[in-house]
Amino acid sequence: MAQALPKPGLRPFLPADVPMLAAIFAASIEELTGDDYNEAQQEAWMIAAEDEEFGRQLASDLTLIATLDGSPVGFASLRGNDHIRMLYVHPAVSGQGIATMLVDALEKLAGSRGAKSLTVDASDTAQGFFAKRGYAAQQRNSVTVNDEWLANTTMKKTLGAAQ
Numbered sequence: 001m002a003q004a005l006p007k008p009g010l011r012p013f014l015p016a017d018v019p020m021l022a023a024i025f026a027a028s029i030e031e032l033t034g035d036d037y038n039e040a041q042q043e044a045w046m047i048a049a050e051d052e053e054f055g056r057q058l059a060s061d062l063t064l065i066a067t068l069d070g071s072p073v074g075f076a077s078l079r080g081n082d083h084i085r086m087l088y089v090h091p092a093v094s095g096q097g098i099a100t101m102l103v104d105a106l107e108k109l110a111g112s113r114g115a116k117s118l119t120v121d122a123s124d125t126a127q128g129f130f131a132k133r134g135y136a137a138q139q140r141n142s143v144t145v146n147d148e149w150l151a152n153t154t155m156k157k158t159l160g161a162a163q
Helices: 015-032 037-050 052-060 098-112 126-134
Strands: 009-012 062-068 073-079 083-089 117-125 136-145 148-158
Touching: 009 098, 015 037, 015 052, 015 073, 015 083, 037 052, 037 136, 037 148, 052 073, 052 083, 062 098, 073 098, 083 098, 098 117, 117 126, 117 136, 126 136, 126 148
Parallel strands: 083 117
Antiparallel strands: 009 062, 062 073, 073 083, 117 148, 136 148
16 A cells, blocks of 8 residues: 655744755755756855855745655745745655645735736746746846856746636
């Protein structure tokens, strides 16, 4: 008899989550972005989690934590009412609906806060995920992170009345 997988949960961010979320951030970049970014770019990107600003951003945004059996496995943050700043899922649970659950929740929260649309600066790795959810590419960006250039795409989704 097959054992049922644990049902993922959502909870708000707590300051004590920063070390675990930094580990998820780094693992996600290291293991999931290799087809789109080189090793130097990945290293520069991962270093951001070591900066105190990482925790400050999580605390200043509306940050949701996805959990399995009570342990964090992913997180997403909404800056203001209308911009997804971060979406990271641990590689061990990638493709299991965790990112979808997080973005669904952020879209509902944004809509309830009066946002008519949501934007995200999607990594090349995440661009397909957001496109499938109805986000349309608006512009390509090149950003400098710890002396490395990383490309991403600003994407936008109009939120419907049913959000």
